[in-house]
Amino acid sequence: MTLAAESSPATAQPAALAVETPLRRFLSDYFESWVATAALALLAIIVLLAIVAPWIVPQNPYDLAQVDVMESRLPPGEKHSVSGYTYWLGTDGAGRDLLSAMLYGVRISLTVGVLSGLIAMAIGATVGLIAAYAGGRVESLIMRVVDLQLSFPAILLALMLIAILGKGVDKIIIALVTVQWAYYARTVRGTALVESRKEYVEAARCLGLSHNRILMRHILPNCLPPLIVVATVQTAHAIALEATLSFLGVGLPQTEPSLGLLISNGFEYMLSGKYWISFFPGILLLLTIMVINLVGDQLRDVLNPRLRR
Amino acid sequence: MAAFVLRRLMQSVVVVFVMSLIVFCGVHLIGDPVHLLINPQADQKDIEAAIRSLGLDKPIWQQYLHFIGGALSGDLGKSFIFGESALKVIVQRMPATLELALAATAMSVTLGIPLGLYAGLYPKSLASRTIMASSILGFSLPTFWVGLMLIMVFAVMLGWLPSTGRGETATWLGITSSLFTVNGWKHILLPALNLALLKISLVIRLTRAGAREAIHQDYIKFARAKGLSNRRIIGVHLLKNILIPVVTVLGLEFGNLVAFSVVTETIFAWPGMGKLLIGSIQSLDRPVIVAYLIIIVLMFVVINLVVDILYSVLDPRVRLGEKSA
DSSP, X not given: OHXXXXXXXXXXXXXXXXXXXXXXXXXXXXXXXXXXXXXXXXXXXXXXXXXXXXXXXXXXXXXXXXXXXXXXXXXXXXXXXXXXXXXXXXXXXXXXXXXXXHHHHHHHHHHHHXXXXXXXXXXXXXXXXXXXXXXXXXHHHHHHHHHHHHTSOHHHHHHHHHHHHOSSHHHHHHHHHHXXXXXXXXXXXXXXXXXXXXXXXXXXXXXXXXHHHIXXXXXXXXXXXXXXXXXXXXXXXXXXHHHHHHHTTSSSOTTSOOHHHHHHHHHHHHTTTOTHHHHHHHHHHHHHHHHHHHHHXXXXXXXXXXXXX | OHHHHHHHHHHHHHHHHHHHXXXXXXXXXXXXXXXXXXXXXXOHHHHHHHHHHHTTTSOHHHHHHHHHHHHHTTOOOBOTTTOSBHHHHHHHHHHHHHHHHHHHHHHHHHHHHXXXXXXXXXXXXXXXXXXXXXXXXXXXXXXXXXXXXXXXXIXXXXXXXXXXXXXXXXXXXXXXXXXXXXXXXXXXXXXXXXXXXHHHHHHHHHHHHXXXXXXXXXXXXXXXXXXXXXXXXXXXXXXXXXXXXXXXXXXXXXXXXXHHHHHHHHHTTOOSHHHHHHHXXXXXXXXXHHHHHHHHHHHHHHHHHHHHHHHHXXXXXXXXXXXXX
């Protein structure tokens, strides 16, 4: 924050010379902080690597023809005995190239995190909008459920659902969505309450627009800024929660090895000093969560009208 | 006041009942425990006898009635794996978990308050910025990953502390705990630190915010004008006022701590309730899962109830707000 405030006069001037559109102002506000800029760049790199992972990894870690069990648990920098290929980050317990396994892992972690975040956002935003617009009994019932759910720790709720639903990718996503929707609902309801009392909504009502249209085309777009902030932070939470569940052995199945599962698989070798199998996937997980949080922090500062300079 | 407490109590009872219903019905949808618990080599007669003895042949609502009846008399069913009362299995492991949570709370207070106080009193110094940066790290690091790193550094590389299990226990004043032996302290240090990390960050932030706010208040200025020593102003006048929110939050977070011990206990092989829960989920030991969840729900409901009531005693606005809503 202080960094951003100090550098604002320097960067604000060129932006002011150009035609000031909301998007341009948003961008110039965002890139004021070099930490946030670096975080966004790093996030872009991680996402890109995750997307193109199948085409760039040196070894398909799940093709048994390419994996040699005899090469298991090699420390970083060892070479493949036949092809001479260097395992830059070593190999894991099954002889897979750790770098390749990690890129596949971050792909799965991000997919699960983002997918569950999007579904939770859709459900939560809808419920929150309904609560704010309907008011009365409906609102107090919905908000009671939200309050009740938010008073229990996310991990416990997720564990409870996993215990009920069993393992599997779809089950994990259901659990993550159930844990998260309440945050979105609370945020949207709060913002929508404020928005629905504003004059433009009154004007829209006077024009005789349908409830649907007012909700979706007028109120919802104005709820987007806080929603985006919550979405980034919640995605980071979802990724961390999925990793935790997978680490505990109640998350994703072994056929979908996310970063959490890789860390879990390496845990048994850690006590014998073979640290890298858990260490490197952990660093990647950490980096992913941190950059998403940093981007979210900056978005909150930029999108908050009260902090606008 | 009495009406408020009564209404709040009724709400809690409803919550517990609904949760027990959800949990029980949900858990019955998990796979078929018959296949998991009974030797597939056994003949049909033995399998049927086993189903009958576990009560799995009755309709689900009867099983629930049986369960609720048992729960009210303190019997939450028999563990499939241990062959003992599920409640007993959990209660046996409860002291280990509470001990861990208590140690973590103590750690977050002894580390968090001084660090937060420093950061609040000297916000511009390099040390304060480092403290605040690390507290952000404490929030975003996944607990299990920190636990692994603690094991790697302190147990594997340096070999200072043991990485798994609970140490020797000793009994003092009728309480059996590993906190009374040196060996026990060695064992609890790493898991407690792991569990406390998030709370340390939280306490640092609360204390810092409190200190920064309080330092400009009139009573501090007055104390300075009276010529009190800096140590007395900070140690007595400032700290007392900061402690109120810190204590409240720590009280509320105690349930959270117990819930999060699921992760820490699994990593450090700490023989508590959390590790039992993970094991039970993996082996589909339904009575233990149900009993654990009921106990945790009860704990949360009680903590929330107590805090709510305390607040309504301290702050009448809470009661009035409840009425108008």
